[in-house]
Amino acid sequence: MPAAMREPYATPQVAAAFSAFPDAARERLLAARTLILDVARRTEGVGAIEETLKWGQPSYATPETGSGSPIRLGIPKSDQFDWALFVHCQTELTRRFAAHYPDVFTFESARALLFRADEAIPEDALRHCIAMALTYHLRR
Structure with a gap:
């Protein structure tokens, strides 16, 4: 997605972090940000997303919803x-992601999905994982 079409950052600190x-990683991280914001808008029960910095x-x-x-x-x-x-x-969450996509993602224990910048983002699978995270408390 061209930079001009990206949603504005919530704060200058978030912009600085990106x-x-x-x-090598920035464009992929920006694409993941776009997916998160889009999935949040399209997923019932999620509500507004708060974009902040945690641990930098x-x-x-x-x-808004605690979903x-x-x-x-x-x-x-x-x-x-x-x-x-x-x-x-x-x-x-990572256990649930692995149950759906054991051969699609590389996992770092219970905390992350890992990616290489030179590989295509598995967009449909990643959208599903994002939706599962954004609705985690609704589906426990």
């Missing part, structure tokens, strides 16, 4: 991967 990401990473929460578990975007510790979508490690 600017600070390595070039862009974070997406559902404070979901926060999602964060960032760089994983593993140098084999370029970017990650993090979820709360005390949820069952």
